[in-house]
Amino acid sequence: MHIEVRGLNKQFGDFHAVRDVGFEIAKGHLIGLLGPSGGGKTSILRMLAGLESPTSGDIIFHGKRVNDLPPQERGIGFVFQNYALFKHMTVFDNVAFGLKVKKQSKDQIRDRVMQLIELTGLKGFEHRYPHQLSGGQRQRVAFARALAPEPQLLLLDEPFAAIDAKIRTELRTWLKEMIERVGITSIFVTHDQDEAIEVADEIMIINKGRLEQKGSPWDIYKNPQTQFVASFIGESTMVEQVERLRGFEEAANWPGTQALIRPEYIEIGKRHEFRIPSATVQGRVKHLHFRGSEWMVEVEVGDIKLITYRSLEKDVLQPGEEVHVLIHRAYLFNDNDTWIMENKLKEDPMPVHI
């Protein structure tokens, strides 16, 4: 289902939960609504479902305005954060609920439910009650129940929040596969950036009720358009006076400019490890943290503290050791503007033409 939202606002008394949000979603896409808790993501999802009515704005499904349609008539499936399974019904009856409401024949219901139970890997559990299932199984039931009436749009509110970390990654892949196989337009809410990046085709970043940026995960990582997006996606260190770093002196032309530097923009090592040593600056290793698959290194350049990662394959550094630091680029922003600045020294001072 093609979805369009225009100028959506929601106020709860004095609290402005959603401010002027607008977006379009193409049919069959899997969208992640990402942002900190309390940012208005769930409110947007509930308005799409019809469980909450917008203060102003239009919600358009397939070119038809659905603001005044109740949830029963919007053709959506909703997976709640705590699944909201009917606890007095078996797995079978939970999945069959939407079909019974539609007064389908017994055989039809049976076929559809068994098909979904098989699809979601719940075979053998159809006579259990929700309290006899594990968290992951409950989520599968909620998913199957939402899909049973063949909705045009699937909405998932923090679908993995209540599941322990190990099974969560497994379920993520499973859900992505499942949604691709069914081919249904889906929107899910999450506050976990890894989850959004891994699962979604497109991410919408929501902060304080506003839509900050919409795009593919790679796009958002590469070209963050606001300071919030830059700091929320990926890891980063904030540098107040970036002009004091070699190669970024030009930043002084814009007073009041600060910088975000991601760990992966920074390389550290011995002098011989760099192709253009002249672009590096001297730094001192402050702390080393073993992160399982790599070292996280805190390094000081002058009085600026930076964080980066270093491969386990390279020589092990020691705290207090002098190292060369190469900063490839920084993400600069001030009150009016945001842009990316490459290290000026990286352009070879003595290019050799062959």
Added chain:
Amino acid sequence: MKKVWIPLTYLVFIVLLIIPILKIFTGSWAEGWSGFIEALTRKQSLHALMMTGIIVVVVTVLNTIFGVMLALYLVRATWLGQRIKNLLNSLVDLPYAVSPVIGGLMIVLILGPSTALGAFFEDIGFKIVYALPGMILATLFVTFPLMVREVMPVLQEIGAQQEEAASTLGAYSWYTFWHVTWPSIRWGVIYGVVLTVARSLGEFGAVLVVSGNIMNKTQTATTLVYQDVENFNVVAANGVALVLAAFSVGLLLLMEWAKKRKEVH
């Protein structure tokens, strides 16, 4: 200390509960089986028991329907402002605070034959005070909080999510109520029904004021016991009291069972 307190507790228990029940039991058999039967088969006894029965049934049905509805509105309705909800919520408890006699008096003052409303109803041939409708009204007033207070916490605890899930699956409110909400609140409702039955069986003050206690017309089992005692007809009073007590014990057992089910579910 223990040696004093444990026997004292037993003593209070025996004096307050066991001895009165035994006394009612022996009192009603003081003239043997025939005395007991006669006390119960008097015309006024049969009529009073029937009145009590009618009141219990009608009050329980009305209180269940409106109590569950009010509980649903107070917990779920989004169209009621929070302030109105809070006001209604505290008003529900009013009958707990007001003495039943005063409750009955309020009904007489509003709907009595000398008031405009009462006169109007009497003109169209519908007598309220000193008749069955007034007695039902008085008992409803007294029992009103029981159902609401049983169902509200259950509704709050289960939350609205299951109902919202049902709505996204295409179910409208009536279907959702019977298939999703009702199975979760039914033990609370049954508990409320038991409490309502017990309270309307035993109601005395409010009914006495509203009914006028006219024998064979507006007399209930409790007011009959009161009159028998006044007339020194102790055997009859004990007989009717025993019937009421037996019902209460039965209800008590039912209540224990319902309470257990409520906790399990």
